Amino acid sequence: MSDETTPPPDAVTGTGADRTLHQRILSDIETRIVSGEWPPGHRLPFEVDLARRYGCARMTVNKVMTQLAKAGLVERRRKSGTFVAQPRAQAAILEIHDISREVEQTGLPYSYTIVAHAQHRATAAERARLDLDGSARVLAVTALHRAGPAPFCLEERLINLSAVPEAADADFSATAPGRWLVERVPWSAAEHRIHAASADASTAARLAVQPGTACLVVERRTWHNGGPITHATFTYPGERHSLVASFTPAGGG
Template structure:
């Protein structure tokens, strides 16, 4: 059985190594310190270190080689990449003032819908957030988000009325994987009211999940009026 102290140490080692990789301090091909060295550094058993490295390998962040050690993996080529942009930067690029309004903040136990959104099996505490982002006086988009509080417990005490959850999360916790889904919808009553458009107006929805080696971090649904937003991806031919 894993004790609370062991679980906390496991998370600390995991976060430290993941942070070095995601920040670029340990680039692709970098050799991770050997298990015995990490065990000595953190004053723990090699079994604890082994579990951390196994979790990082399953997340695709490192590659473990027999008799050679563990190495930071080289990123896999993608046909196109959609970056995580800051909504405030998008608005300012239009030469319009940015603001946001927090309309919902609820800490609760996860439901089946949250498990689907986070792609998580089981139950976990979540923070449910709704924000309206403005470009000048007009709504720019509506943000509906759930945050896994097991992965980011600090979110429960964050002041999202001052700083939106998107940039707060980027500054708070490193993510290793992201997934985007883009689709068109006809605005339902709530979305239409928040965006100040007619019910049934064509809208663009961008859904994004992010993970770290420790599991899912957040799922966000961004809804934009269809006539006010477009997505552009620039890419080059694969070699």
């Protein structure tokens, strides 16, 4: 068992210049919870003690705790402290989140850049992802979203140009493709597929991680009145991201 009064080595030194202090604290605590080192019901050190340990302002620690609470990993109890939350068995209902809001909730500035942008006739694999016929054309957009200076998420998106022809002339340098679609195209159904994957060389370079790093991958498809609109793949470095979901009790009143 490790001494909980001593932070992991990289809590102080970090593992790279791209990792902020906020991210290191978040990663340290998430790792201890997910690994079971801090089991459900374990009381976390007080914010003032964590701030002293990491040599930072208490507000930085408070933002980390707020993020962990929103993710359902900890429970904050007035006058008692912060405790590792009990696991929940309910099914998750995922919403379509704006990545910029995800980043802003961490307290870090958001930015993004377009890495690739091209129109072409859909390949067999792309037709399968969007349920398109052989003559369909798509717009393929790759965007890198950042939290502060660090990569936060790699977005790879296909847009069905027969459903959204105006996307062909859209300027995504000012508005990210996901937000652009939400603002202009209504969707009536969505599907999420979530899985883990090891970063290949290209993905690792863009996310500033080592090849083979475990990543969280969220695939999303949306439709309007039965017609496919877009397929997007979001790849997050696993240690820097936690999935936030809403829960409702089955048959609850």
